[in-house]
Amino acid sequence: MPVPESLSSSAQGIAVAVAIISVLALAAAYVFRRQVLAAGEGTERMQAIAGAVQSGASAYLRRQFRTLAWFAVAVLILLLALPADGWDLRAARSVAFVVGAGFSSAIGYLGMSLAVRANVRVAAAARNASGGREEGMRIAFRTGGVVGMTTVGLGLLGASVAVLAFGPDAPTVLEGFGFGAALLAMFMRVGGGIFTKAADVGADLVGKIEQGIPEDDPRNPATIADNVGDNVGDCAGMAADLFESYAVTIVAAVILGSAAIGEDGLVLPLLVPAIGAITAALGVVLVRARPGVSGLTSIQNGFYLSAVVALVGTAIACFAFLPSRFSELQGASTTIASLNGDPRLIAFAAVFLGILLAVLILFLTGHYTGTEGKPTRDVAGSSVTGAATVVLSGIGLGLESAVYTTLVIAGAVFFAFVLAGGVLALAMFLVALAGCGLLTTVGVIVAMDTFGPVSDNAQGIAEMSGDVDGEGAAVLTELDAVGNTTKAVTKGIAIATAVLAATALFGSYQDAVTNRISEVAVAIAQPSAYVTSTLADFRISTPTTLVGVLLGAAVVFLFAGLAINAVGRSAGAVVLEVRKQFADHPGIMDGTEQPDHGRVVDLCTRDALRELATPGLLAAFSPIAVGFGLGVAPLAGFLGGAIGAGVLMAVFLANAGGAWDNAKKLVEDGLHGGKGSDAHAATVIGDTVGDPFKDTAGPAINPLIKVMNLVALLVAPAVVTLTVGADANAWLRYGIALVAVVVIVAAVVSSKVRRVDMAAPTGPADPATNVDLRTDQGAGRLP
Template sequence: MLELGASSLTIVGIVAVIAVGALGVAVVLRRQVLAADEGSPAMQRIALAIQEGAAAYLNRQFRTLALFAVVVCALLFLLPGDSGIKIGRAVAFLFGAGFSAAIGYLGMWLAVRANLRVAAAAQYPGGRTEGARIAFRTGGVVGMSVVGLGLLGAAGVVLIYRGDAPAVLEGFGFGAALLAMFMRVGGGIFTKAADVGADLVGKVERGIPEDDPRNAATIADNVGDNVGDCAGMAADLFESYAVMLVASLLLGKAAVGEQGIIFPLIVTAIGAVVAVLGVAITRVRGNENGLRAIYRGFYVSALVGAGLAAVAAFVYLPSSFAAFDGVSEGLAAHPGDPRLVASAAVVIGVVLAGVILWVTGYFTGTTSKPTLHVAATSRTGAATVVLSGIGVGFESAVYTAGIIAAAICGVFLIAGGSVALSLFLVALAGCGLLTTVGVIVAMDTFGPVSDNAQGIAEMSGEVGPEGAQTLTDLDAVGNTTKAITKGIAIATAVLAATALFGAYAAAVAESLEEIIAAGTQGAGGVVAAMLSYSIISPVTLVGVILGAATVFLFSGLAIDAVTRAAGAIVFEVRRQFHEFPGIMTGEVRPQYGRVVDICTRDSLRELATPGLLAAFAPIAVGFGLGVGPLAGFLAGAIAAGVLMAVFLSNAGGTWDNAKKIVEDGHHGGKGTEAHAAVVIGDTVGDPFKDTAGPAINPLIKVMNLVAVLIAPAVVQMSVPEDANHALRVGIALVAAAVAFGAVIASRLRAARVDAENEARAEHESATLG
């Protein structure tokens, strides 16, 4: 066990204090948000319906996931290892899952109260400035909570378990990632089912505005913004933060020993200070574009974070690699200055965040050429809108993936070719990127809060034309910030997955060393092939193909789930318009609760399949084919995941803002065929950008963490002469059966829903005929 010195423990204690301070800042910002004007009674009634729907959904979702978390926690005890570490890992898993859930719930709870206040602020002079301030500080509360709980969890484990903390933190990261993936999938299905259903019936069929109170899906749509974009994204970014800390501590311990555990904590603690600065200085000045103010706050805080991290490196780290406590012989001969190397890695991460921000903004912004082009294609119909948006998504995925790859290459170069050091520096670059996580979360929450505010204003009918335009502008800014934060989250996911890839290799190597030292390793042949990392090996290449295929299958399942749920919403909204003609004249109030119930039921029903696929696919590959093919599986998932996630996110963001451009009066404006075309494009993009795309981020980290956790067991059941290969193959078959059984169950459910929808369509036709 690696012992931490008194000075190191003191630093960790200071980090824990900073974490508590970040939570204190969150409390202060929360009070500022809640102190704002709540608007008229009509606005408050609409906001209350949104609050009740969001709380009811998350409460039911957490009850569903609690059982799953308990089962997974029990399974962690089956893994090999020291009993004390296993207990710590299981407890840390529950804390990681609990913190992720708490962050998600907090994001939702405050957002459904801030939306009302932003809508109220738009009624008065200076509403743009005040509305932007409220929306951004709402996100600031969530951002500071992400930083505070993430740091507190990591620092607490280090203080308790000292040198064994990285192994225990595997459970913390796994719990955070697993719950975030479920929240992303469930919330994404809910929000996009309601959104697509509301748009198709309201805008396209009935020709009424997006948030018209006559549309029965409007409340569910606004609820969905909060359970999907606020709760889901907050949990996603928290798990990115937690997993990056886990990876950096694991690799830091392996590369340089004690300092490798402490320095990543210092860098992320600096991020807490930077988050306060970023939230404080982000202010919209007069008629300034809100996006420009947010960019300014982000870039200033990023530069300050990079500078402070460099100062910390020169103060804390030694001037040569040979001076590290636990450095290997090969790394000890590295000629570079570790202070410069570490600073450069952090700067690469910060620069990566800034470049991704710019690139994503370019491809999805309302004033950028790609989005203007997609909007212009609306003049020739929905097909060209969809095709042009797909083209933008594919192109942006290539550039984004290339930028991330360039960052990883840059880290490899400054590592001097040392694989162990380069992997640790990749994790440090991720920590550098996440020094801005407080501002990133604030940017993301800005979107759904401003979107909800526009909905409340339109449904209440109490905001004048000037205030309505203010909210429209804020909503357009929010669409871009949501796309940007998705891009940054994807970059974080790739860096974290790459670092975890290295942690997986280290776990395999450690287990092999134990077996070799015991002199019980088996012969060559199949066993040797199972251990081979060579991409030329056919069985390893099979792993690569399966990893990429899992990403495609996961994305298809998520989009298909939205399609089924949205179909049910379309039929329900149509039914209400038909059975209650007074809805269109305003004499009858729509049954909003029925739509919320359908969204809740369908999203929770679809929750299990993607989660089971993510958890059991790597188990099936690892135990069935070996650690080499499992490495290929992870590589395939990372490569396909980054391209698929960026494509889905940016294509959806482009379609959304192309719709905004047409609705602002271009190409004919609202109510025209061009408007109908961009609405259809937007409905195609909704499950892309808010369900499948974002859920890929936690997916690849869950699969990497599962691989890290099972690696010792796979080695122990594959390599020794007396290995129980029958049991190993049996575990693989059971895991494959669970994963494919979930997919088959989803297909059967789809067939049943199709039959139900066909019956509804026939009933509709007979009634209307």
């Protein structure tokens, strides 16, 4: 495709270089994948268990993608109907939506498909007495490295190709790319989160509490579903989530950068993440277990090293690419061109701000959720007085931690405004650039996150097979503990990226509204347009804008409530099914009968796909209802309310859930009576409450606020046109809002009337998810 003449040769060269780096990142992912698959797979029993997990995870994702395909087609049609500068850009934006959604789906599927092959290899590596720890950690982290490098490669490839193909029009096209990535990630987060936590809660409540058997005991009919859920929720869902954070942040930076400083702002957001791609590969290669050094320390050292190298690379790039004065920036507005200061230093400071934010979030999340921190130990200590005090202490911890994390994120946004000297357009670009800085470490962040479920599954396979004991079991326990902390940390970082990206998109929304108003030849101050002028007032003191703030915050709470209730209903079905199998087949407990694992996998699949529609429709249609029903100013307030409530709610849910999980592990390790004690039962209850907090509702808020911002950005021109333009049509505007409200109400009502129905058919269970977990001695290690 020819390069537009309006893009200078230097900008073209940088975009081409970024595209080449993206291809090299994909090549690195392929090399890491080959290294992971070259490892041994262990015994036949271990392979059979891993095969059951692979079959269940693949079946779920295939059914999910078929379900989401119809939704994607509907959104594609709507995108073609929304205004853009010409049908060619409408078509390009729609194609970019499909590409973004496809990339998000592909990364999610890749993360899952490799993780379910790597888990058995980690378990097999642990059996090696001499180098099991080093080899197991290397395989687990390289697995995450594959997903991380693919995330970086596809994100950069999509953005750089759009810039090369469309030049100054690339921001419009990239709106579709980011929207597709965010929408699919939200669905995968919600669906995968419902699946994994329904299985986990059901397995814990019946297995640990009622039957008194371990978490991954093969007699539990939900144990295969639990391991499947780790992959479709944590691996597929988180991979898609971080990819859309990566893509949306780049999109917002490109939009704001091109508006603020012209061509330099269009290209710089590609250059900074490209440096991160190189440093991510370095970080993945250098992370390895060392004697006398904890696995968590090794991973954190790899993260810090990649961050430092990224800072050095960014400094070089900023000083080589940008001019020394604002007046020399090509395409900068008059206000920005008149600023004093060195744009090279200011751009570097913004990137540094983003990387510093990642480090601070890592520290805060580790402090509140890590097993060594006092907060989590206090939650574990509350278990001696029962489940109620465990739940109360976890809620208090989550609420408190949300304040400090939000202050850190707010501080980063504030300092970005300070760096901009009070110029709003430049400040919003610097916020987006800080997001790009934070994401220079995204390759290592994704690797850290995937490390968790791979290690967790490896320990589960070892326990179910009974083929790993002694030192090998201790190695897997260590890796699992490290993985729990890395998962919690990456959730905190994902929340920070979501807020920075949403804040930047909020600035893009304001630009879109302002530009559209300037294009319509109607004076807002006309007497007949009194109501219109009120609705176009963005001041927070305006009653309609304040109404929008309240509605935005309310949607976050409703979304979280719907997601948690969905887990509750699905978990109820799992509990009833597992109880029924234990009651109808007494031989399961003594190892003479085989539980029906496939039935539970299919139950979770059915419920997850049925439940994910309501939160998705709420996210997509609530900005449409507010925008067309109340106007662009209330929609701006809506976005602000969603960002504010979203960050607090997401951090609260993630940290409370993580603390409950690790408090349970502390008790299981012997604290306060150990396994089987009343304190253990209390922490299991806390963990089951926290499961949908940290792995369903909390993480899903990240893509939620970005989906709503992107929907608002896409519909803003249409809202302005129908409100103040020559084609103003109040009846059509209110009609669109009414349809959106009806869709939301119908979705919420249908969700509320659902009940646990054990008689509902689930369809034929995949026989591959049922494996004989008994040994040649009949019951084997089972009592």
